Amino acid sequence: xxxxxxxxxxxxxxxxxxxxxxxxxxxxxxxxxxxxxxxxxxxxxxxxxxxxxxxxxxxxxxxxxxxxxxxxxxxxxxxxxxxxxxxxxxxxxxxxxxxxxxxxxxxxxxxxxxxxxxxxxxxxxxxxxxxxxxxxxxxxxxxxxxxxxxxxxxxxxxxxxxxxxxxxxxxxxxxxxxxxxxxxxxxxxxxxxxxxxxxxxxxxxxxxxxxxxxxxxxxxxxxxxxxxxxxxxxxxxxxxxxxxxxxxxxxxxxxxxxxxxxxxxxxxxxxxxxxxxxxxxxxxxxxxxxxxxxxxxxxxxxxxxxxxxxxxxxxxxxxxxxxxxxxxxxxxxxxxxxxxxxxxxxxxxxxxxxxxxxxxxxxxxxxxxxxxxxxxxxxxxxxxxxxxxxxxxxxxxxxxxxxxxxxxxxxxxxxxxxxxxxxxxxxxxxxxxxxxxxxxxxxxxxxxxxxxxxxxxxxxxxxxxxxxxxxxxxxxxxxxxxxxxxxxxxxx
Numbered sequence: 493x494x495x496x497x498x499x500x501x502x503x504x505x506x507x508x509x510x511x512x513x514x515x516x517x518x519x520x521x522x523x524x525x526x527x528x529x530x531x532x533x534x535x536x537x538x539x540x541x542x543x544x545x546x547x548x549x550x551x552x553x554x555x556x557x558x559x560x561x562x563x564x565x566x567x568x569x570x571x572x573x574x575x576x577x578x579x580x581x582x583x584x585x586x587x588x589x590x591x592x593x594x595x596x597x598x599x600x601x602x603x604x605x606x607x608x609x610x611x612x613x614x615x616x617x618x619x620x621x622x623x624x625x626x627x628x629x630x631x632x633x634x635x636x637x638x639x640x641x642x643x644x645x646x647x648x649x650x651x652x653x654x655x656x657x658x659x660x661x662x663x664x665x666x667x668x669x670x671x672x673x674x675x676x677x678x679x680x681x682x683x684x685x686x687x688x689x690x691x692x693x694x695x696x697x698x699x700x701x702x703x704x705x706x707x708x709x710x711x712x713x714x715x716x717x718x719x720x721x722x723x724x725x726x727x728x729x730x731x732x733x734x735x736x737x738x739x740x741x742x743x744x745x746x747x748x749x750x751x752x753x754x755x756x757x758x759x760x761x762x763x764x765x766x767x768x769x770x771x772x773x774x775x776x777x778x779x780x781x782x783x784x785x786x787x788x789x790x791x792x793x794x795x796x797x798x799x800x801x802x803x804x805x806x807x808x809x810x811x812x813x814x815x816x817x818x819x820x821x822x823x824x825x826x827x828x829x830x831x832x833x834x835x836x837x838x839x840x841x842x843x844x845x846x847x848x849x850x851x852x853x854x855x856x857x858x859x860x861x862x863x864x865x866x867x868x869x870x871x872x873x874x875x876x877x878x879x880x881x882x883x884x885x886x887x888x889x890x891x892x893x894x895x896x897x898x899x900x901x902x903x904x905x906x907x908x909x910x911x912x913x914x915x916x917x918x919x920x921x922x923x924x925x926x927x928x929x930x931x932x933x934x935x936x937x938x939x940x941x942x943x944x945x946x947x948x949x950x951x952x953x954x955x956x957x958x959x960x961x962x963x964x965x966x967x968x969x970x971x972x973x974x975x976x977x978x979x980x981x982x983x984x
Contacts, residue, residue, distance in 0.1 A: 504528065504681065506674065508577040508593040509665035511634055511649040516664050517588060517691035518580040521684045524595075525574040534682045534724035537983055541954045551578065554590050555640050556625040558609040567605045573597035573636075579664070581645055582694065591641035593634075593649065602638050606631055617647045618654055669736060673719035676734060681721035689715040714741035714973070727910070728959075733977040734968070741973040745770055746922035746966070747810045751827050751886070754898040755906040760815045760822065760937055761929030762906065767808035768828055803839045806832040807887065815937070818892050821875040822937045825895030828887050837882050840889075844868065851878065862896050869893055911960035914980035924975060925965035931955045959984050 504523030512519060523531050538544045552559030562568065573595035583589035596602050606623055611631055614624040622643075623631045630643040635653035639646050652663055664670055664686075673686050687695070692715070720733040747766035755762050811828040830836040844857045848870055857868040867881035879896055880889040888899050906912060912928045935955055959982040968974040 504531075504575060504684075506577075506665075506684070507575055507595050508637065509670065509674075510663045511593050511637060511639065511652050512577065512579045512591065512664040513581065513645060513648055514662040514664055514667055515690075516579040516581055516591075516688075517694050518687045519577060519664055519670075519685065520579075521575060521577040521686075523575050523682045524572050528682070530680050530724055531682045533726075534722070534729075537724055537729060540957055540983070542950045543954045546950065551590065555592065555629045556609050556627070558626075562605070562609075567601075567608065571596055571598045571600075571602035571605070571638075579641075580691075580695070581642065583642065588695070589642045589645075591645045591649075592639065594638045596633065596636055596638050599633065602633075618650050620650045622646070669717040672736060673717060673734065676719070677721055678723065678732070680723035680725075680730075681732075682724060683722035685720040686717060687719075688717045692718060714738045728914075728980060728982040730914070731977075731979040731981070733979075735975040735977070736971075737973040737975075739973060743967065743972055744924050744975060746924050748920060748922050749810070749917065749926050751810060751812045751829070751898075752912075752916075752926065753901045753905040753907050754827060755812070755814045756816060756897070756902040757904040757906050757908055758817070758933075759906050759928075759930070760817060760933035762812055762814035762927065764810065764812040764923075764926040766810060766924065767804075768811045768826075769804045769808045770811070803836075803843075806830045806836050814895075814898065815934075816894070817933065817937060818875070818894060823890060823892040823895050825888065825890035825898050827898050830882070830885060830887055833882055833885055836887055840868075840880055840882070840887070844870075847878065851876075862899065865899060867896055909960060909962070911980050911982035912962035914982075915962040915964040915978050917964060917966065921966075923964050923966045925963075927963045928961065930960045931958045957983060 504525065506521050508521060509519065525531050549560045552562060574597075576592070576594035579591045579593070580588045581591055606625070609625055611623040611625050614622040614630060616622060617632070620632050620634065625631055625640065629640055630646045631638065631640045632646050632650055633639075634646075634649040637649070637653065639649040648661060652661060655661075667688070669688055670686055674684075677684055714737045716736040716738055718733065718735055720731060723730045723732075745766040747764075749764055752762070752764060807828040807830055809829040809831060811826065814825045814827070816823045816825065848854065848856055852870055852872045855871060857870045859866055859868055861867070862881060865881050865883040867879060869877050869879040871877050875892075877892050878890070879893050880887065881896055881899055882888075883899050886899075888896055890896060890898075906928060907916065909928065909930075915926075917923050917926075932955075935952060961979060961981045963977065963979040965975060965977050968976050
């Protein structure tokens, strides 16, 4: 059996990947050691949220309905050793099937749990007793592991446990992409997730919502796989992910953040990208803004005699969208560096007429002075007053006048937020994206505006338990074609 040991003396070991078939679509490994502080801390944090408990019960019921009524402390902890894993396998016909592999320290309570779930004898394989769990799962002890799932996968795990490394069938642990991901795991990690490129395409292609968004964003011909790890810290959860690409893949664009100190400390959130062209590409790749971009391309030339690319080209170094709380509605403010202030000023001036016609029925932009800078605003409604100004090589465009405060650094900037500080890059370092959100403010804004983006009360409650989150996307210095993602969730 292959045992993967991660870096660091206190790192969790993975004893389960060598029992999982090589073509698993998705693999999630959990360190369950009672002696690791990180694992106990993660369990305590997870216990504050209702969604993980619901999802775990739901996952258990995919094996057998009775699993939904299991109590972890009574039924699982007495026999569970230091790690466990769930793998999603291709069940054919568009279906996926889960496979559980868990290390066992005491077989008697594990046997008792299977009996409680209604397990019945189902023959043997390679000298190992098989049990049937209603309605169609199979369970067996493969060496010192309990394996539950499709009959073929359980028999394969038995064979892998019985054979030496040279004689067993290929396992997930043997894959090059999986081993590359395992080498990057840190000692603090309690949860590790891996998906191959084929697995991601199989799971995400054609999906709607967040899953479809992720599929369109991640998948590509050079993708090898995606890995992620979760570590519990005293003030929250740190999630690190890696998008692994084959050598020779194009390197994503990067930028050095220089605008974040303009976002006020009470902002609900912001997202910084390497220019408006990168934002347009992101919209196009995810499919969410394809129609919008095509509409702009068709409308802008007709209305203002401009090509959309002519507007975007000078704004290709750094762009940031921030959300702040207005008197009645959220205020969205775009701040972008321009390589050619004169060209951007002319483009914005030519857009004034068409925008005024469409939004305000003939009203015109009003010019005023903001700290010595010429600013332009279009009064549409009390809640909507598009405004913009250019100063010191940057364009600031906002849905309200208050957004023009981001022409200058904020008195109390968002960079002082603890969650954002956990992921802020070193001064002068390049990133591919930088973001932050205050979940409670976002929920409050949603309620004020009548938006029901999170309709489930449980989801809203769980989001309310996250104080704030910061995220950074960057190129991996050791593997330039790889992208790393670090997310910190601050929990009170």
